[in-house]
Amino acid sequence: MFPLQFAIPGGPELLILGVIFLIIPFGLAYWVYNDAERRGEENAALWAVAVGALTYLTLFGGLLTLAVYIWQRD
Template sequence: MVPLQIGLPGGPELLIIGLFFMLLPFVMSYWVYTDATKRGNDNAAFWALAVGGLTFLTGPGGFLALAVYVWQRG
C-alpha cells in the first residue's frame, strides 16, 4: 500500500482560512462602526450591521456595502 504523497488542503490550512473568513465580517463592521461614530453619523449601527451581515452572508455584498459607506461618508 502506497501512502498519498500529494498536498491536499487539510486541517491547519482549512482552519486558518475558515477563521479568516469568520473574523473578516467582525473586523469590517467594527471599523465601519468606529469610523461612523467618530464622524458623528447617526446610522453607525445600521452601517456596521449592513457591512458585517452582508459580508458574512454573501461575501462580495459586504464589500459593496463598504464601498457605498466610504462613498457616502464624505
C-alpha cells in the same frame, strides 16, 4: 490501507480559512462602526451590521456595502 487516526485531512487548513473568513467581516464592521461614530453618524450600528453580515454571507455584497458607506459619508 491505514485508518485516519492521527488527523483529519485538511483540518488545520480549513480551521485557518474559517478563522480568516470570520476575522474579515468583524474587522470591517468594527472599522465602519468606529468611523461612523467618529463622524457623528446616527446609524453607525446599522452600517456596521450591514457591512459585517453581508461580508460574511457574500464577500462581494459586503464590499459593495462598504463602497456605498464610503461614498455616502461626508
